[in-house]
Structure formats: C-alpha cells, structure tokens
Amino acid sequence: MARGINKAILVGNLGNDPETKYTQGGMAITKISLATTSVRKDRDGNPQENTQWHRVTFFGKLGEIAGEYLRKGSQVYVEGEIRYDKYTGQDGVEKFFTEIVANEMQMLGGRGEGGGGGGERMSRPRQESAPQRQAPQRQSAPPPADDGFSDDDIPF
Amino acid sequence: MARGINKAILVGNLGNDPETKYTQGGMAITKISLATTSVRKDRDGNPQENTQWHRVTFFGKLGEIAGEYLRKGSQVYVEGEIRYDKYTGQDGVEKFFTEIVANEMQMLGGRGEGGGGGGERMSRPRQESAPQRQAPQRQSAPPPADDGFSDDDIPF
C-alpha cells in the first residue's frame, strides 16, 4: 500500500529550451531546467535572492506537450514527485542527482511559446529547433536509437 | 522580487532518530531521513513499491521541536523548500546533495512521541501528549449528524 506523500509544487521559468528524447517504445521523455527564485532577508536584514535550479522530467503525453509548448524563459507550474537517483559516470564514479518527475504541468501567462536570449524567437519556425519533438506516432519509423539515454552516460 | 514557488509536501516516516546540532549562536539545526513510499504498476501491471529517502532540515524553533518530538519510525507531515547544494568531500571531490528545508511540520498519529533506537522512549509516557489524539469532537462541535445522505434533498 502507498505509504506516504511525496509532492513537489513548483512555479518557475525555464533556463533553456526543453530537451526531448524518445524511448525505443516511442515514449517521449522531456527534461527542463526550472529556476525558482525567492527572497529572504539575510542576517543584516537585506533582501537576498536565492535561485534553485530544478531538473524536471516529463514522461509520455506530458513529455510531448512540454517539449512542444515550453521554451527557454517560459513560466510554468509543475507538480511532481521528488526522486533521488544516481548513475555511474564515465570516470567510474557514482554521481547522485535529484529530479522532479512531473505529473501535472500548466503553462502560465506571459512568455509562453516565445523564446529567450536571441531576437530570433518569433521568426524561428518550430520545426527548426525541434525535429526530435515531433510526436513519434506521426512518423512511420521510430526515432533513431541514438536519441536514447545511452549516448553519453549522463542522464541529464 | 520573489519569482517562483518552490514547495515540497511530504508525509513519511523517519528512518532514524533525528540529529540535532546547535550553531555557535545557539540555533538548533535538526536533520532527519524521511521515507516516502508509493506504489505504481510496472510495465507488467504488477504493483511496485518505490521508496524515496528525503533529507529534511529544520532550523531554529522548528529544529528544537523536531529534535525533541520526532523519533525513528515517527510519521510526519513536512512542508518545505527544495534546496540543491554541494560540498567538497575529504577526497577533494565536489559532492552534490539535495535537502528539504522545512518551514512547517506536523506530527501524525501513531508512533508519535514514541521512538526508536534507544530504550528511553517508553519512559516518556504516551499519555502525556495523548489528549490531543482524542477524537476531534473535543476540539469543537462536529457538524450535526442529521445532514446525512438519507435526506435526499440535501446533497451533503
């Protein structure tokens, strides 16, 4: 039986465009870097900015939506589960990382599908930067196998 | 300005007794290991248990309360902020870790102030704190019992 609640609730902005990959079975896995900034007073009473960068992963249908609609700078509400994981790096050393596995996502007003740093955002056709973001069921062939996670031993 | 929401909501059980330290200024810092277990179906439809161990830190007054009342096995509700941090180990290598900095805590029924590791736990009588565990009708009057389902004009 379930025994516990493990819930993260985040509202933040993407630091980069999402990255979407597909499993061999065709399931989308989209990862984003999400900044949440808060302010507290330090010991001297001065406001101190504090930014946390969350690695958020979206699977399946949510992964397709996130990959298609989110962009660098987008503001988004994410709800998910905190998961602590590890992998062995190329140097043979175990590395630990934490990710939020999203189960709910909501785009928020504003920057929406716009883009980030450059001025090219409005002119950049969606397909240009997102060939790997197409829904796999729309392709007759599965995505290349090297789009998987094994390519560089680093899961994020 | 604050820009974002970073909130963790956890209900779980302590894997060990809390560990409390004090800063030179006398502020309590209590750390616990909190297990949240959930169940999902794997690809074969079989229920699969999944336990995440959260490092939760309580500062100040909350740290004193957590250190005093929580014990190995205690069930607790925790709300806090997810914080990603790092330190340099004795081997000179940077290590990353994630912690939940609690800003709200609530002991849940059951194991309560009982405890774990030591034998001293039973010496603190359960009844001391038990009155608060009585049925909530002592907190205030419950809603009238007659607004039940049998009166079909009333939906609650």
Place this chain on the structure above:
Amino acid sequence: MARGINKAILVGNLGNDPETKYTQGGMAITKISLATTSVRKDRDGNPQENTQWHRVTFFGKLGEIAGEYLRKGSQVYVEGEIRYDKYTGQDGVEKFFTEIVANEMQMLGGRGEGGGGGGERMSRPRQESAPQRQAPQRQSAPPPADDGFSDDDIPF
C-alpha cells in the same frame, strides 16, 4: 484548455463515520466530515484554536476505499479540488455549500483501520493494525547511519 490549479491539501480527523451511497450505475460516493485544527495567536498573543470542518467527497474506487477503511476519529491526508455548489432546499431557498472532491487519499497512523460505528473501536488492540507502522527500513534500506553530523566535512 486547462487554465488554472485548484488544489486542496488537508490533514485532519473524521468527525463521524463515512457515509457511502451508490449511484444507479454502481459507483460509490463516500462523504466525510474532516476537521483541521490550527492555532494562531489572537491580538492579545494568546493561542486560539480554530477548527474548520471540511465536507470531503470521494468517488468511485476511492469512495469504496474511504468507506471501508475510514472511521470516526481516523486521521487522513486528502488532496482534492475545491468545488462550490448549491441546491434548492425543501423550503425553496437556494443553499450554497462547498466541498472538496478528493483525488488522493492516504490513511495516517493511529486510529487507522480501527474504528467502526460503535464504541468498540478502543477495544480493538492497537497492534492489530500496527505492522504497517513499523520502521520504514523494512520498505527498503535506510541511508547509512554513519553520515551523521559528527563528520564535519559532510553537511548531512
């Protein structure tokens, strides 16, 4: 498109046994009265108890589980949606009410599966339902105990 988040997170105790009905299609609808008590200081700095009674509704499978396992006094975690509704009473007057439509429920330690309509609940020994309350190390291995505070190079 979805436009918004409407989420209630409650931890409280039942004021009465649940009431379960079934639709003609056989779907369970269980309703409970849930007390959440908090304390704040009044203007004079004295702690003031404040209890809110929530009407919580569970549909379908969740309704069956809630009806079967919850009892007067049970402590429970509920997550759901806040819904404002109205009905016309027998006196022809529109009545407004608010309910929480649950989409997640988690029984909490303590009164747990005990319960039942009558006064026999206390006669059912605590241990009967206690196995699930055992220390979580049976769910999986707890983190190593030696990463305590005494090793000052390690912050957790």
Place this chain on the structure above:
Amino acid sequence: MARGINKAILVGNLGNDPETKYTQGGMAITKISLATTSVRKDRDGNPQENTQWHRVTFFGKLGEIAGEYLRKGSQVYVEGEIRYDKYTGQDGVEKFFTEIVANEMQMLGGRGEGGGGGGERMSRPRQESAPQRQAPQRQSAPPPADDGFSDDDIPF
C-alpha cells in the same frame, strides 16, 4: 497544538479588480474573485470546462500588495487556508460562505499590472482607480470608518 493541515493552492485569473478596505486599526483587507478552470471528459468523452470561483481574502501587508498590483484578468498563484463562515443577511437568514484566506501570493506573467476592461490599461494611472488602495500608513488620518465591513451586512 496545531492538529491538521488546511491548505489551498490556486492558480487562476481575477474576474474583477480587487476590493480593498481598511479596518479601523488601518489593516488592509483585500478581496478578489479568482477563477480556476479545468477540463475533464464527461461520460461521452467530450472535454467539459469547469470553472470554480474562489473568494480570496488577503490581510495586512499582503492585502496592500494584492490591492495595488492585482487587476481584473491578472493571473496569480495563491496559497491559503480554507475557511467556512456565515453571516446573517438583511433578511435575517443565515448565509454560509467559504473563503480562502491567503498567506502567500505570487503574481504570474502576462497581464500583470495591466487590467481593466478596455485598452486604456497602460495609460491608466494607478491612482485613478485606486484611491482606496493607498497604504494607510501614508495617510495621517485613518480611512473613514464606513470603509469597514459593517456597511452592507455582506462580507464579500
């Protein structure tokens, strides 16, 4: 002792400009109407929009900020406590209502400080529509007593 969690988490849009009043002691009380819209499939599988209108109340400093920065159409994150209350109407009948007493607020991207029905929003000086929104401490005299809640017997 606190005994329970009573938390609402909302992301929605204001249906109207906020309304701010001041207590005789000079504390701001701001009320908004917040729409949260979600979609579910009805029994026929067709998406069905569902909008809930929340009455949200902000006290004190938060009330001043909400009154000053929120506008009709603004998207906002609100966290607060669900409170069930009643008042006796002019017809002598008890009326029940539910409100969310906010303890955290976060403006979200987009409509921001804009507002208003027409296109004049960017040209509309703040003071024009918000004389009663000025922070009370900036006035030497307290706000008129009839700005209180007794004026029309209706608390929202």
Place this chain on the structure above:
DNA sequence: TTTT
C-alpha cells in the same frame, strides 16, 4: 466575473 476571469482566462485560453
């Protein structure tokens, strides 16, 4: 009454 909002929003998409």
Place this chain on the structure above:
DNA sequence: TTTT
C-alpha cells in the same frame, strides 16, 4: 541557464 531563467525571471523581475
């Protein structure tokens, strides 16, 4: 790396 985001955002205000």
